[in-house]
Amino acid sequence: MPHATNLNDRQREAVLTTEGPVLVIAGAGSGKTRVLTERIGHLVGDLRVSPYEILAFTFTNKAAREMKDRLERAHPGSTEMLWVGTFHSTGVRILRRHGDAAGVKRDFSIYDTDDSTGLVKAILARNPNDARFVKSPRVLRDRISRMKNDLVTPADAAERAISAGEQRIAALYAEYERDLRKANALDFDDLINKVVELFATDDRVRELYARRFRYVLVDEFQDTNPIQMAMIDGLASVHGNLFVVGDDDQSIYSWRGARVEHILEFEGLYPATKVIRLEQNYRSTKTILDAANGVIAHNLGRKGKTLWTDGEVGDKVRVTAALDEESEALAVIDLVKREVAAGTSLKQIAILYRTNAQSRALEDVFVQASLPYQIIGSVRFYERAEVRDVLAYCKAIVNPDDSINLKRILNVPRRGIGKTTIDQIEALAAERGTSLVDAMRAAASTLGAAAAARVHAFLVLFDELREMAATDVAPHVVDAILKSTEYHKHLEENYPDAEARIENIDELLSKAHGFAEGAETKSLSAFLEEVALVADVDALDLDSGQLTLMTIHNAKGLEFDAVVVTGMEEGLFPHYNSIDDPTAVEEERRLFYVGMTRARRRLYLTFAGMRRRMGMMEGGVPSRFLNEIPERTLEAPVEPLVSPTIYGGAWSPRRDYARSLRDEYAQPEPHEAYSQEAFAPQAPVVSGVHVSSHAPSSTGAVEHAYTIGMRIQHERFGKGIVRKVEGKGEQTRVTVIFDAGGERKFLAHYAPMRPL
DNA sequence: TGGTAGAGGCTTTTT
């Protein structure tokens, strides 16, 4: 059997059991991606199944691409007809072909989270009395999204509403749905929702797909939500050859409506199910697995399994304490340096964290140290204002009914169409029940002459671009938008950081060019579709030779030789919002488990004694998860971490553990610039440091009386002059301009600094 | 209509 060699018995069973429902419980690193790919290879290569009859769901586009690449190598030509993609991209594919039956027009636009929020905002503006029922447009949008994911319609919501507030929310939800239809737009949830609706209303279409796809495969099954489950169920309704792979211990998307129960209830739903468990791990060392197993064992709500490996024991897990987030970043650099010295390449190292906000402090220090890194997520490319502006032009051009995006660009760049004019046009649109563009075309009579002329000028430009988009390729249209609106000039005139913004616009343009080179359909609408569905991880380049920074959520499914999980503090990880809810803490624990099991050879954990949160410095306490790691897997000494005073009590830097590392960064010129070569592999170096505290030494409880103009001495940055003093008591912040150049802000209470 | 300054909210995680 060409497709069952080099597999263990269980894996082979999973590959060869092609008929009927199969549930594979696949632990972290147990080779599930391989099983999925080999299984498709077996179907195509050995059983002569046409790729046309196979549909596979992956969690990201990147995973889909990788699976296709692997298959293409093994069976050239086989992937052309194969459908592999995310639920969302598969939904789009189906809706573009057969959406009509569910009332979806073929040329619909896709609203991303920002667009949806804009729509909700507009609805709330129309219903000022309802604002008191929701905290913010975003909260309402999330709530609507949750209902959609749970198959709750506006009518259901109205029926279930017990309070007046719930009644109104149901009404706003209904209005949101109406407005989406009016704008000929689908939000992310609709991309799946409408398929389910389609299957329910039109049996012929459902059967068309269900007959075609004799084999349906689902990866990351633990993170499917009810609406996705309904879509899967519809697709598997004819042949029943449904193969799902998941791990209940890695379920980390319940906040998005995902249900682990889908794993637990699968056998009940599909009675003939064959269950296969993959528990042998091929990724991590014995020590890392032991540590991860020890942590996840604290969860009560799990099916229970124990991963094992016959790999080597490996190095122990190292915990590093830092004074604040800056020292934490320095500690990370130090760990990276050691890894590189030991022969690990930068691209095989990942720095993970709970929240995107944590990346900033890391980045600041990495930049200073010239450490090459790539960051996934954070300020997302497609969410930058300038990129969104240009995309709004594209969206409005493709679909002029898209009032949200049309409104966004009406006066960007400034063309004298201000609030008053827009209000008038909107009123006219509401009065006549037409779209915004139509109201603009009709507005000449109601507007003043000057305003009417400006609106007319916009419409001329808009129509020209529309005409062009009907026939020309995406990059040309994007280029025409930029030229005709003099967008570069607009950026230069209005933003001090215009250069960076222009770079982003150029990148968008080059993405459009790249798209036109590779895609079959090169139209603007096809480009928008691609753009709407890309995830941040899709951009991850593991061959860039750089260090990778990302959230643990983004790291799902990936693996690295060395992994550093930062921010191991109560409140951050587990996060404040989860800390009072045992179920939520269990999900946080699973998230930590996912982070730990990304590591192949070495795992590092760091925490900071204090950290800036929304501008305020706050004290931190080591995460409870650290205490759950079996001591035998940790580098000694562990004592300070398991101290009974940890919870509740304020944490202070333990000077006993401030060791060699501190001195390294205590000099005035702390970050020697690490060139690319400095990070090239060298001969292994033996490290003797265990739990190390990364703390610029504290000055203790010295009274701080800084005044503007005062000369000061800072332990690390040398002499300087006080420029600004803000706040009082422990919160006193002092801004200093250093003689050596550079301005910095410190908390007077904590900074290693004294008046001269 | 546009520019600016100050207030207020925000950070969990994402297709």
Added chain:
DNA sequence: GCCTCTACCA
């Protein structure tokens, strides 16, 4: 600490 919205003035 940063971004967005609002209020007010030119």
